[in-house]
Amino acid sequence: MGIFIEIDGTRYGPGNVLIIAELGTSHGGDMAKAKELVSAAAEAGADCIKFQMVYADEILHPKTGTVPLPGGPVPLYDRFRDLELPPDFYRELKEFVESLGLLFLCTPFGIRSARELRGLSPLAIKIASPELTYTALLRETASYGLPVLLSSGVSTLGDIEYALSFYPRENACILHCVTAYPAPERDYNLRVLGSLSAVFGAAVGVSDHSMDPELVPALAAAMGAAAVEKHFCLSRDDPGLDDPIALPPEDFRRMVRAVRKTSRMDPAQAAAELEQERGRGLVQAVLGDGIKRLAPSEAENYQRTNRSVHALRDIQPGESIEAGAVASLRTEKILRPGLPPVWEARVIGRKARNFIPAGEGIRFEDV
Known part of the structure; x- marks a missing residue:
């Protein structure tokens, strides 16, 4: 029997996976584009739509360096400044998401964005991997008493334990993640879901940055995931920061079908079926040994x-x-x-x- 997390009266865990479409900032501040993305994700089978509330000063210093974009290198700080939006933008999006019967989720990156997000009365909150040890933000969001999803990319067991010390375990879900864009499927070590759940007594899930629509999400569901998060886009040619590694609607729909199927299967049976389709070597590599460590593709980011x-x-x-x-x-x-x-x-x-x-x-x- 797995461990569940309850959000607004619904328990998510093995057999009932919360599927999150991560839209992040891919709307580019365009409300019409944002609503088009939300509608497409809803049609593709998402249960939850997630955004990011960005203020550059909360995230990095202006001298942090550049990010390569099609038009040439751009200061990363300036790129984040371009994504800053007022709270009313997210308020309208929340109303639209909830009008479709979906859960609204958003990531704050500092005290200002956390308090503005709280003013929208969210039902849950998401902490991104880089903020897993950000003491002030953890303390602030813990005071809200909301269910929390904690991404754990480029983290150690000690980092996860530190973050969880701020929240009741029954109110938290650890999202196993590999901080690489894209992340190799073989780096996911999905048996670690059982290890994390056993060690911390909390619900677990996966935030997947791999390119394959089905392999990591389906195996994660078979391993007892309470939530699966995947970036969503209308097209991988769109200009959003994460669009090149996001799933277009049809691929996201394939992921949803795979997750729903394997979440109701015995883990060994699900793995055996995927081995027949994808090969035993690949599936066993993705499952890994269950020991929590930095993945090869993310280790240099620590x-x-x-x-x-x-x-x-x-x-x-x-x-x-x-x-x-x-x-x-x-x-x-x-x-x-x-x-x-x-x-x-x-x-x-x-x-x-x-x-x-x-x-x-x-x-x-x-x-």
Whole structure:
């Protein structure tokens, strides 16, 4: 018997999987495009539509580096600035999503976006993988008393344990994830779902960044997933940041059918059927050994996509570090990582030992 998570009176777990269409910011701020995406995802069989509430200052420093786009490299900070939208945009989307009988879900990335999201009265909340150790955000969202889905890409068991310490276990679902775009199917190690559920006593699921519409989601459902999340697009040629690895409607529909089928099957039977179709070697590689570790495709991202304490401006040697001079941000492209977010409050008020350039992570030796 698996462990369930309850959202608005519905229990999701083995046999009743919550299927999440991750739209993120692929609407580009266009309400008509957003509603078209929602409608298409609903027709493709999604139970839940997820968005991202973005404020660049909550996520990274302006000096974090560039992202390659078709028109050439663009500063990643500027790309996030372009995605900033007022709360009323999400309020209208929530009303539209719920008018279709679907669950509205959204990811905040800091205190401002979390509080604005709370003002929309969501039924649940999602924490993205890079924020799994972001102390201030975990504490803030835990105070809302909502069911929470925690993505666990590029994380260790200790990171997951830390995040779960803020929430009641019965109110949480750990979404196993590989932080690579795209993520190789063979990196997913889906037997880890049982391991995570046993260790933490919480519901589990998968947030899948692989390109295959069926393999990882179907096997995850067979392994007892309570939720399956997959990026959704109208076309992989669309300009959204995640569109190149998202599922167009027909592929998403295939995923839904596969998940519904295997979620009701004995795990061994489901694996055997998939082995006949896809080969035993591939299926067993995707299932893995169940030991939680950083996947090969994401290991180099550890401490870079995660949050750490960074200087918001130049800090001079001997200067007392003020609260407004530091923040827990994603390190990302070219900056050095700093101390984990739990140390942010302890850095404030201490004197800088070294010159700390704006944007760089603050290390033990700097204070």
